[in-house]
Amino acid sequence: MVKEIGLVCSFEPGKIKFGEIPLFQYNRSLQEELDSGNISRGELRDLLEQMLMARSLEEMIGEIKMNAYQPLPGFDYVGPTHLSIGQEATSVGAAAGLHPEDYITSSHRGHSDAVAKGCSYIRKLNDKQLRQYLKERAAWLEAIGETFDEKNTREQLEEKGLRMHIYRIIAELFGKKDGYCGGMGGSMHIADFSTGHLGANAIVGGHMGIATGAAVSLRYQGLRRVVVCLAGDGAYNNGIAHESLNMAAMAQFENGLMKEKFGVPIIYGVVNNHYGMSGQFNGEISGIDYVARRAAGYSLRNMYAEVVNGMDVLAVREATGRAAKKAREGKGPILLEYITYRYRGHSLSDPAAYRSKEEVKVWRGCDPIQSLFMKMNQCLVKGQPLITKEEFEGLKQAVQQRNADMAVKAAKSADPEADQLLENMYCDTTSAEVPGESANVELVNSPKPIKRDKEGKINQRFALKEGLIEEMARDKRVVLFGEDVAEYGGAFGVSLGLLEIFGRDRIFNTAISESAIVGAGVGMAMSGLRPIAELMYVDFILMAMDQIGNQAAKWQFMSNRQVKMPLVIRTSTGGGRGYAGQHSQSLESIVTHMPGLKVVAPWDPYDAKGLIKSAIRDDNPVVFFEHQLLYNLKGVVPEEEYLVPIGKAKVRREGKDLTIVSWLHCVGLALEASEKLAEEGIEAEVIDLRTLVPWDEETVIDSVKKTGRCLVVSQAVSQGSYTGEIASTIQARAFDHLDGPVLRLGALNCVSPSSIALEKIYLPDVQAIIGQVKAMF
Numbered sequence: 128m129v130k131e132i133g134l135v136c137s138f139e140p141g142k143i144k145f146g147e148i149p150l151f152q153y154n155r156s157l158q159e160e161l162d163s164g165n166i167s168r169g170e171l172r173d174l175l176e177q178m179l180m181a182r183s184l185e186e187m188i189g190e191i192k193m194n195a196y197q198p199l200p201g202f203d204y205v206g207p208t209h210l211s212i213g214q215e216a217t218s219v220g221a222a223a224g225l226h227p228e229d230y231i232t233s234s235h236r237g238h239s240d241a242v243a244k245g246c247s248y249i250r251k252l253n254d255k256q257l258r259q260y261l262k263e264r265a266a267w268l269e270a271i272g273e274t275f276d277e278k279n280t281r282e283q284l285e286e287k288g289l290r291m292h293i294y295r296i297i298a299e300l301f302g303k304k305d306g307y308c309g310g311m312g313g314s315m316h317i318a319d320f321s322t323g324h325l326g327a328n329a330i331v332g333g334h335m336g337i338a339t340g341a342a343v344s345l346r347y348q349g350l351r352r353v354v355v356c357l358a359g360d361g362a363y364n365n366g367i368a369h370e371s372l373n374m375a376a377m378a379q380f381e382n383g384l385m386k387e388k389f390g391v392p393i394i395y396g397v398v399n400n401h402y403g404m405s406g407q408f409n410g411e412i413s414g415i416d417y418v419a420r421r422a423a424g425y426s427l428r429n430m431y432a433e434v435v436n437g438m439d440v441l442a443v444r445e446a447t448g449r450a451a452k453k454a455r456e457g458k459g460p461i462l463l464e465y466i467t468y469r470y471r472g473h474s475l476s477d478p479a480a481y482r483s484k485e486e487v488k489v490w491r492g493c494d495p496i497q498s499l500f501m502k503m504n505q506c507l508v509k510g511q512p513l514i515t516k517e518e519f520e521g522l523k524q525a526v527q528q529r530n531a532d533m534a535v536k537a538a539k540s541a542d543p544e545a546d547q548l549l550e551n552m553y554c555d556t557t558s559a560e561v562p563g564e565s566a567n568v569e570l571v572n573s574p575k576p577i578k579r580d581k582e583g584k585i586n587q588r589f590a591l592k593e594g595l596i597e598e599m600a601r602d603k604r605v606v607l608f609g610e611d612v613a614e615y616g617g618a619f620g621v622s623l624g625l626l627e628i629f630g631r632d633r634i635f636n637t638a639i640s641e642s643a644i645v646g647a648g649v650g651m652a653m654s655g656l657r658p659i660a661e662l663m664y665v666d667f668i669l670m671a672m673d674q675i676g677n678q679a680a681k682w683q684f685m686s687n688r689q690v691k692m693p694l695v696i697r698t699s700t701g702g703g704r705g706y707a708g709q710h711s712q713s714l715e716s717i718v719t720h721m722p723g724l725k726v727v728a729p730w731d732p733y734d735a736k737g738l739i740k741s742a743i744r745d746d747n748p749v750v751f752f753e754h755q756l757l758y759n760l761k762g763v764v765p766e767e768e769y770l771v772p773i774g775k776a777k778v779r780r781e782g783k784d785l786t787i788v789s790w791l792h793c794v795g796l797a798l799e800a801s802e803k804l805a806e807e808g809i810e811a812e813v814i815d816l817r818t819l820v821p822w823d824e825e826t827v828i829d830s831v832k833k834t835g836r837c838l839v840v841s842q843a844v845s846q847g848s849y850t851g852e853i854a855s856t857i858q859a860r861a862f863d864h865l866d867g868p869v870l871r872l873g874a875l876n877c878v879s880p881s882s883i884a885l886e887k888i889y890l891p892d893v894q895a896i897i898g899q900v901k902a903m904f
């Protein structure tokens with residue numbers, strides 16, 4: 128298919144012009160805000176209270192660490208101490224500018240973001256929603272000695288909600304079962320998906336792809352909701368920041384290539400506190416004054432970037448609210464840079480000796496809490512200040528008391544149970560049933576049946592394509608994206624033709640951004656879709672390892688299974704084509720080493736189709752390997768619906784003398800070798816593992832018990848290979864049945880050469896298998 132947008136050939140001289148980026152434009156007085164109905168006295172009080180709540184929580188952490196927190200003498204807090212004291216206006220103002228159902232993502236320094244998002248959510252629910260919210264959380268209300276009472280006033284209900292919210296945050300920081308993540312995530316990964324907090328992230332910038340994917344997902348689902356991605360100035364220097372901003376700004380979202388012209392509804396919120404850990408953004412580790420400048424590089428309208436006074440909660444609220452409105456109208460992405468300051472170093476172990484006292488003093492002079500108090504105190508309504516000094520002190524004390532009460536309860540509450548450790552790793556569900564609305568799939572064009580040869584065979588490329596088509600036609604939530612997957616059909620043509628069937632909303636090209644591709648997949652999976660992210664070659668997963676290993680693999684666990692992760696990462700793998708060191712690897716051992724992922728590695732077309740379908744329906748993240756030498760392998764593939772279960776091996780050939788365990792391309796080699804060995808009287812049983820995680824130990828162990836010998840073969844270099852995991856398990860479980868050591872065969876421990884002559888020596892082949900087997904007798 129030819130691209131819809133042709134290129135012009137023009138070398139007309141001229142100049143590229145950048146638009147202006149507004150700086151600190153907010154200048155309304157409180158009186159004006161009140162008079163115009165932009166904010167009420169009650170809302171102002173809430174903003175003040177939330178900033179006090181965040182500060183009180185963090186001061187508590189500081190005091191506990193020094194054993195100076197009176198309500199909890201001697202309490203041992205072992206978690207991180209990334210305090211954001213000074214930055215409260217940014218968290219509270221940003222949450223205040225959103226609707227309750229909007230999302231945020233946050234960073235390692237995210238306590239105040241968590242406080243603010245939850246408080247703002249509770250305060251903004253309508254009566255019915257608030258009652259429902261509390262009813263659904265009866266167990267936690269009980270934990271703090273409260274009950275839901277229909278007769279309670281709105282004020283009482285909100286107070287119960289806030290108490291429970293603070294309790295669950297503190298319980299999470301203390302690693303307790305009642306914490307938002309059941310003690311699995313802690314300070315740096317706190318998340319409450321039910322109130323739109325898609326998680327803090329200890330990997331600086333790690334959540335930016337997730338936020339972007341969540342926003343793409345909201346756009347795709349037509350939900351007029353917004354994501355605010357809160358990340359530090361340091362994070363915005365990381366590669367994932369560039370990839371994410373670029374992905375969100377892709378023209379295809381707005382220029383009519385997709386069904387609706389609608390920009391991705393995300394606000395990139397730069398929490399610019401001027402420091403990474405100690406590296407200073409201005410004058411040291413960047414060449415610019417404001418991060419916002421970079422927005423001009425991503426979109427023709429500077430992403431509607433704006434620099435905001437992040438010490439002024441009203442300025443942040445106003446700018447975020449305005450940006451969110453724009454984003455809801457399809458005018459995203461937007462970048463807001465909140466200029467703020469944290470009074471302390473990176474953590475409590477950082478004395479911040481690199482800052483001058485004067486600098487800290489100047490910033491403390493525009494403290495967000497004090498500033499709002501002063502504004503309210505000086506604003507007279509009917510001759511009375513909006514808040515008196517005494518009322519402010521009273522509010523502070525009430526906040527501290529609530530905090531202390533909840534901290535004491537959290538400290539005494541139960542630890543998570545040990546069985547959670549393994550139970551939280553995977554969920555056991557699949558999308559066996561597609562919910563009504565998602566099953567209502569509109570096709571742009573009907574798919575043409577894939578022709579079989581006389582024996583009913585097709586090659587693996589078509590088997591995979593057929594699996595993808597069936598699943599995309601079955602469930603609207605399934606989307607496929609990656610580099611060159613649309614018109615080109617992916618580097619190996621697997622998705623060729625899918626664009627014509629499903630249109631660009633369901634299958635779209637991305638920039639060359641492996642991290643953001645996987646990260647976006649994680650965000651989509653968290654927010655209602657079932658994405659398939661394609662990485663062209665397995666070698667490129669090294670570009671995306673944070674997103675695969677720290678995000679996709681971990682969010683089910685870290686969130687205490689608040690979310691499922693129905694993400695498939697498809698990637699081609701393997702050597703044998705002379706593509707050399709960076710396009711020929713077998714990197715199974717990298718992803719199999721990461722608990723949280725399932726790993727699938729089929730050999731024949733039948734399994735490839737059945738397993739890709741199962742992978743798409745699985746609610747866990749699946750890394751799906753497709754071997755480059757197998758795309759043209761032919762096999763019988765039924766046209767009627769079938770699935771191949773994940774985690775089940777297949778005995779490809781029965782034998783009594785030894786077991787050969789293998790997967791992907793090496794299964795074929797093992798079968799060929801077995802036929803030759805049979806001529807010499809050695810009957811090998813060949814097991815195609817099909818799934819590497821979880822692998823089918825029972826089938827393998829049963830076979831080894833029968834044969835007494837085992838060889839594990841893969842194309843991966845032997846050093847650190849997954850073959851070792853299998854061999855050691857067999858040795859541990861079937862030692863008494865073995866007539867010799869379990870051996871492994873892989874590629875030589877060197878880099879894959881380009882020379883075909885050398886690659887033949889480097890990779891295991893039929894002869895090598897035969898040789899190794901013979902040596903075992």
Ligand SMILES: Cc1ncc(C[n+]2csc(CCOP(=O)(O)OP(=O)(O)O)c2C)c(N)n1
Pocket residue numbers: 235236329330331332358359360361362363400402403404473
């Ligand atoms: C990818 C990664 N690199 C380094 C770190 C260590 N680290 C933790 S916080 C931090 C500074 C982050 O700076 P910024 O994004 O500006 O946020 P701030 O800490 O100032 O809130 C660093 C380097 C990390 N957690 N993740």
